[in-house]
Amino acid sequence: MKTAFIGLGVMGRPMASHLSKAGYEVNVYNRTREKAEQYVTEYGGVLCETPAIAATDADIVFACVGNDDDVRAVTYGEAGAFETMKAGSIFVDHTTTSAELAVECATHAKNKGIQFLDAPVSGGEAGAVNGVLTIMIGGSIEAYNTIAPVIDCYAKMHKLMGPYGAGQKTKMVNQIAIAGLVQGLSEAINFAQHAGLNPEDVIEVISKGAAQSWQMENRYKTMIAGEFDFGLAVNWMRKDLTICFEEADRNGAALPVARLVDGFYEEVQALGGQRWDTSSLIEVVRSNSKK
Numbered sequence: 001m002k003t004a005f006i007g008l009g010v011m012g013r014p015m016a017s018h019l020s021k022a023g024y025e026v027n028v029y030n031r032t033r034e035k036a037e038q039y040v041t042e043y044g045g046v047l048c049e050t051p052a053i054a055a056t057d058a059d060i061v062f063a064c065v066g067n068d069d070d071v072r073a074v075t076y077g078e079a080g081a082f083e084t085m086k087a088g089s090i091f092v093d094h095t096t097t098s099a100e101l102a103v104e105c106a107t108h109a110k111n112k113g114i115q116f117l118d119a120p121v122s123g124g125e126a127g128a129v130n131g132v133l134t135i136m137i138g139g140s141i142e143a144y145n146t147i148a149p150v151i152d153c154y155a156k157m158h159k160l161m162g163p164y165g166a167g168q169k170t171k172m173v174n175q176i177a178i179a180g181l182v183q184g185l186s187e188a189i190n191f192a193q194h195a196g197l198n199p200e201d202v203i204e205v206i207s208k209g210a211a212q213s214w215q216m217e218n219r220y221k222t223m224i225a226g227e228f229d230f231g232l233a234v235n236w237m238r239k240d241l242t243i244c245f246e247e248a249d250r251n252g253a254a255l256p257v258a259r260l261v262d263g264f265y266e267e268v269q270a271l272g273g274q275r276w277d278t279s280s281l282i283e284v285v286r287s288n289s290k291k
Helices: 012-021 033-043 051-055 068-075 099-111 124-130 141-151 166-194 199-206 214-225 234-251 256-270 278-287
Strands: 002-006 025-029 060-063 090-093 115-118 133-138 155-162
Touching: 002 012, 002 051, 012 025, 012 033, 012 060, 012 124, 025 033, 025 051, 051 060, 060 068, 060 141, 068 090, 068 099, 090 099, 090 141, 099 115, 099 166, 115 141, 115 166, 124 133, 133 166, 141 155, 155 166, 166 199, 166 214, 166 234, 166 256, 166 278, 199 214, 214 278, 234 256, 234 278, 256 278
Parallel strands: 002 025, 002 060, 060 090, 090 115, 133 155
Antiparallel strands: 115 133
C-alpha cells in the first residue's frame, strides 16, 4: 500500500515513522523542506515538493498540520493533495480543527471522488513516538475500515464516532476535559508544597485512587520541577479551546470552567510561555499564591 504524509512536526514525524517502520511506502511533504529531508535520511521514503506530488497514486494520504487554513492549503488549495489523489483514495486529517472544516473538506473530497476522514489524535508527542495514540474519527464506515489496520501501527485506540465532524467534536470533549484536569492538578501540587508535603510522595499515593489521570501520571514530575519545554504548546491549546467555544456557542453548551482556564492560559502567555506545555498552568497558580 502506498501512503503519503503531509506535515512532519512534533506529532506528524513520529506518526509517519511508524508507517515507514511497518513497511508502507511513504511520500512525505513538509512546508519546511529541511524537516522532510531529515525524515527521508532517517526513515527513507520519498521527499516531495508539494502535497499534490506527495499524494500522487497514494491509497491513503495522512496530514497533521497547524490549523483550519493549513488544512485548506494542503487539501483543495493550489498544489493541494486533492488535485492528484486518485478516485477512491482516502484523505485522513489528524489536525485538530473545527468540525465545520471537516464537513467542508469532505464536500470538496466527494466532488473529486475521494473519501475524507477527520481523525484528530490525543496522547501528545510521547503517544506519537511510542505509537499509542488515541484517534477519534468522523466519516464513513467503509473508509474507516480501510484505514483501521494501517493506523494500528501508531494508535492504541481508534473509533469511528459518527459522520464528518464527529471526530473533531470528540476532540473538543477531550480538550475541555484536559483543561479542567490540568488546572486541578496544578492547584493540588501547589497546595501540597505550601502544606509542607513532599509533592512526589503525595502524587505517588493519590495517583492510585480516584484522583488518577493521564496528566497526573505523565506530568507531575515536570510540573514540580517547573519544566515545560515539550508537549502541546499553550498557543495550540488556546487555539483548540477557541474551537470548543465557537462550537459551544452554536450548540448551547455551557463551558464555565474551560473559559476560566483559557484565561489562565492567557496569563501563561503573558509570562512568556507561549510554547510551554499545557501543564505550565501551575506557574500561574504559583504566581498567584502567597509565598
